[in-house]
Amino acid sequence: MNAIEATLRGFIHVLSALGLLLLLWFANLVLTVPAALAVSEIVHQDIRHSEAADTLKQGFDLEWHSEFEHRNASDSQSPGLAATFDPRYLLGVSPQLANLESWWSGGLFSRENPGMLLVSALALGHGLLWTFLLGGILARFENRSASRGLAEFSGACGQHFGPLLRLALLSAPLYWLLYLGGDRLMDVVGDWTTEATAQTAVLVWALPAGLFLAGLLLFTQWVFDYAKAAVVVERKGAFSALGAAVATTLRRPFTTITIGLLHVLAFALLLFLWHLFGPGTEASSWTTVVLVFLASQLYIIARLGLRLSRIAAQLEVLRSSRGLRF
């Protein structure tokens, strides 16, 4: 099976499991909405008697925000969440790019921003939830007819959670090492370019180094995705699944990379579309607020769909390399 075929099959899997996609979206929403309500409440309490309540309907009010930032900098009542209420995380496609940068730089679980501690805990919680649901997801993709009921889905989640969690734990030190290496690599680039007097001259070194690091991170992710599929498809333990994943990757490196790159392209296209057509900063009525919410959720669903389609595509490759078909 070639990469294109696997990718298409991946998309078909997702389209034929829209319920699953919506379940995952809903789980994500349930997990994140309380924090968003808390942030919304912090903002509301800050502006409820102020004209900022009007100006913030017209767009992002930087004057008010500079005060809000100051008021909340030492406010122990808001557990750091207000510190993340920043235009970087609110305007246009900036939130997505900020997250992408965090993933690339290892800043996703950074302690630098106090607000990020709570957010990181949420992200970790989401990761655990995802690991739990992954068993059901993969089982669903493995056999479309078998795990349709909620009971079967839950059963598969529980059945594979142990080895999948062990896989996640196995991956943690590896990612840590990759980020450590990435930092060192950038230090080396810094040392090489100590005398460089043009930003573009530094970029000539930093960009390939950064792409290399991103490539390593992605490749590691793809290998572990194979391993997750092997846990479910081949009923392997964490270590042997990882071995099988490495073997599959080595046997099908071109396919693996092409699938990965196709999904990177699709993600880039999604970001570009959001940049072009995402909602503006104005929300003059409640209808607009609802429309913004719906558009955001469509983006989240599309992003989830992309992630699932890659897992499904890699599962297809793994099965085909074992001579299995469904």
Added chain:
Amino acid sequence: MRSLSTGGLALSLGLLVVAASFLFSATAQDLDNDAAAAPEGTPLLTTDRLFPEPALSPRNANYVVHAILDPQSHRISGRLELTWTNIQDVETAELPFHLYWNAWRNDQSWWMIESATSSRRMPRGPKAEEDWGWQQLERVRLLRTTPPPQSEPERPRRRSRRRAEAAPPPPAGPLDLTSQVRFAPPPEAPEDRTVAVLPLPQPVPPGGSVTIEIQWSAQVPRTVARTGRRGENYFLAHWLPKVGVFEGEEGWNCLPFDVSTEFFSDFGTYDVRLTLPQRFVVGATGRRVTQTPSLNGQITHRFVEADIHGFTWTASPDYLELEQRFEVIGLPPVQMRLLLQPEHRDQAQRHFDATAATLELYGRWYGPYPYPQITIVDPAFGTRFGGMEYPTIFTSGSSWLNPQGGGSPEGVTIHEAGHQFWYGIVANNEFEHAWLDEGLNTFSTARVYEEAFGERAHVERFFSIPGSRRGVFPLLFDSTRYSRRVHGNRLHRFRPVAAVTEAPSQPTYTHFPGTASAVSYHKPSLWLATLENLIGWESLQRILSTFFERYSYAHPSPEDFFAVAAEVAQQDGHDDLSWFFDQVYGSDVTFDYEVVSAKSRPAAGKGLFEQPDGSLELRQKSPEEEAPSHRSEVIVRRRGQGTFPVEVELRFEDGSSLRRSWDGQARWQRFVEISASPLVAADVDPDRVLLLDLDATNNQHRVEPASRQAAAHWGTRWLLWLQDLTLATTAYF
């Protein structure tokens, strides 16, 4: 015969060289007869013909310099002749010099000790010996002393002076004083070598002059405090041994280099020759009058300027050299020279436009830029040379990708070009009163930016690379804009430290280094903008232009500024402003007015009411009983220690509004109004006159809280970020 032939050949070659140099530049032959490295012992020649008359400044610290830069070792060897004239009423028997680069000689200097509490540090710490910077006085000689002249042309004087009754006879011939030089470190940093004192064999009487020759060498540090080198890009500021400022009875003003202060020097003429390899493009203070190449691949650039108080230069093989002429009716023309990084080629016009806007608006508002040239230096990446002013030359600052409308490089270019007027021409003592330059300039920068370019848009940057903490890739949000009143005047940066800053009247060098800039830049900009709101731009502009005109080249003090302000305000019919200056300059008080509550209820009440017969009756008045009316009550508090007269606006449901004035003195004030329509909101200082008010959100109070719509909208957007972030974790799990 043979020797005759050789002699003839030599003569011919000599004639050829003379002819060639004449062809190269007639001026060169005229002025640059010692353009090559002047051998030790020969005088450094200069001529008054280079400098325009009449003198605009006292010209009492005149330098003739020849320096050679060796790019291999990053060293400068130089020789200078300083002719210093005592323009005070008392004599002095010593000359103190700043040796600024010794701040980076080791970690025991006052600058390095103080830098622990400041954001200005040596980046990443020096690793190699050549990363440190230093200045070494090799030889110091007294060349001549000149008694006060019996008669001389009238020159501007900083202060009136009396002439010496009888000057002692000057010593004959050069006198080597090298062994007499001692350092003057502060007690807290005994190893500091940033001030050297030269005792003179004879005092210099009022009106007398002394000419000192200094031969020195210096190691160019790796980039620090907007000086130094990176690769082959050199930015050489405060690189000369610079004489301090003699203040008469108060003695010399020549303090050790402090991390949070800037500079203070006397005005004079500078005739500077810079020798370095020909591949370098050189920019410097003043006008370049000659370039004289030599056979060994070196070239000597000669720059001259008068009525300036410092000389800075830069050299790099990479600079693109561009020029445009500033010509606006009513203002003198200025040649704008831009030394641009090649990767910023597309931003050349933006640099010129910002500089021209500054020259025009400052020129119209305050006074004309008097020099024929201004040099804009676009600093190289990673050098941190950006955003600094020097006489007739300044550094801007940009990035490879800089979207139009995002404020860069225009903002920094305006600010540094603007310094030419305050720091460059007025030239107050920045060691002690940095605000008088920085504050006036920050305020003016915001004004120029708004007038020339509107409001700047918000920019986010992503993916930083080594050498810069700023991301490479920008994203501009056109609909999200910064205002002049808050961000232009830097309220957002003042607010977090407002409660811990010193009174601006305290000398700058006593300010906590981490917050000194809040006192020097942000606070005065905010109170000047407040003053503009209070007395109007016309009056404020007259204050600033009068101050500029009266105190150009005069090292004014804050008291001079406040005297001008009082004088002009009185002329324009404004009240005495000392109450305002006492607070914003003389104290560290903060300002914050708040509407604590705003309530409204029908005026028709219940209870005991008088009857026509004078008896009391318990009842509830019905709306039909009298014209519908509402009793509105607004309580305003003064949360800060500072007081300011404010207006309080009450807005009613029917769209009407009324304003009440309050002197703002008491801790709180109640306002009660009976009106036909119920109150919907109250607003203290609705026109935002008081820009020093640290919290404008609490200035308003709605009777009924606003709906949750705005909060829900932005909460939804925040949710998207969080959801996307949590999905990013699926990259690991």
